[in-house]
Amino acid sequence: MQKSDVTHKYLRPRMNFPNVWCPGCGIGIVLGAFIRAVDRLQIPKDDIALVSGIGCTARIPAYVDFNTLHTTHGRPLAFATGVKLSNPKLKVVVISGDGDLLAIGGNHFIHACRRNMDITVILVNNYIYGMTGGQYSPATPIGKRAATAPHLTIEPPFDTCDLAKSSGASFVARSTVYHAAQLSTLIEKGLQKTGMSVVEAMSNCETQYGRTNREGTAVRMIQAQKDTAVPVSKAKKMTPEEMQGKYAIGTLHNIERPGYVEQYQKIIDKFNPPEKKVETTEELSKDQKEPNES
Ligand SMILES: Cc1ncc(C[n+]2csc(CCOP(=O)(O)OP(=O)(O)O)c2C)c(N)n1
Numbered sequence: 001m002q003k004s005d006v007t008h009k010y011l012r013p014r015m016n017f018p019n020v021w022c023p024g025c026g027i028g029i030v031l032g033a034f035i036r037a038v039d040r041l042q043i044p045k046d047d048i049a050l051v052s053g054i055g056c057t058a059r060i061p062a063y064v065d066f067n068t069l070h071t072t073h074g075r076p077l078a079f080a081t082g083v084k085l086s087n088p089k090l091k092v093v094v095i096s097g098d099g100d101l102l103a104i105g106g107n108h109f110i111h112a113c114r115r116n117m118d119i120t121v122i123l124v125n126n127y128i129y130g131m132t133g134g135q136y137s138p139a140t141p142i143g144k145r146a147a148t149a150p151h152l153t154i155e156p157p158f159d160t161c162d163l164a165k166s167s168g169a170s171f172v173a174r175s176t177v178y179h180a181a182q183l184s185t186l187i188e189k190g191l192q193k194t195g196m197s198v199v200e201a202m203s204n205c206e207t208q209y210g211r212t213n214r215e216g217t218a219v220r221m222i223q224a225q226k227d228t229a230v231p232v233s234k235a236k237k238m239t240p241e242e243m244q245g246k247y248a249i250g251t252l253h254n255i256e257r258p259g260y261v262e263q264y265q266k267i268i269d270k271f272n273p274p275e276k277k278v279e280t281t282e283e284l285s286k287d288q289k290e291p292n293e294s
Pocket residue numbers: 054055056057058073096097098099100101124126128129130131132137205
């Protein structure tokens with residue numbers, strides 16, 4: 001990577017290489033899209049808390065110089081909620097895989113959306129559990145081969161964006177690693193939104209999904225996204241039959257609605273009005289200092 005590349009500013013110097021990702025994996029492209037969004041918004045590194053669960057995607061926080069939290073499988077939104085409520089000034093971002101956020105973490109996902117928690121979620125959907133050997137996830141399409149589906153999957157997948165929207169998220173968008181510039185713009189929009197924003201990043205896992213399903217090389221898989229992704233304006237005019245096997249990309253949902261953080265702050269202010277705030281421990285101990293102390 002060129003030193004002049006903006007991403008260089010955000011990588012932890014001794015954690016860059018080698019990284020854990022397979023050659024051609026889309027996760028690096030999602031990381032680049034996220035970093036460029038942060039850079040365009042000029043958000044100071046210390047103002048961001050990046051939280052992940054477990055998985056190949058969830059390794060992202062290890063490489064970047066923000067406040068980072070690599071948590072347990074499926075639990076990043078629970079940790080992120082705690083971080084946000086304890087320090088609402090932080091821009092809290094969750095980045096994790098489809099298995100982590102929709103399977104074991106599905107409960108946390110729907111409830112964070114329902115609360116309209118002020119968190120940006122970047123859900124990297126590669127249709128599979130990459131890290132653990134290719135088990136199918138709640139996002140794997142029907143009729144695909146996986147380590148846990150040798151006779152092909154028979155379960156219908158979640159549509160992440162429909163799930164986020166119907167659960168209450170106020171901003172929902174989707175793009176792909178092929179459309180990296182658009183993906184970055186949508187992450188930027190998500191970061192600017194107050195309330196829960198969910199950006200689904202359609203990615204590729206050649207190692208655990210592509211090979212098993214004979215989808216070709218990583219490059220071929222990324223190129224295929226050009227045909228499966230349909231701009232939302234065009235998708236709205238297509239029939240469900242025409243959209244079969246495809247998905248809409250762009251901003252899919254964007255509304256204003258009260259979020260948990262601001263409602264919770266109102267309760268705090270009710271019992272501890274800003275003009276009558278009780279002194280913090282720090283202020284109290286300052287007042288109690290001996291006069292000759294500096
Ligand atoms: C409680 C628990 N169950 C299972 C695992 C094993 N595990 C680790 S990562 C993972 C799946 C990750 O898949 P996904 O979130 O889709 O991420 P990807 O690796 O594809 O980026 C599983 C099942 C674990 N670490 N903890």
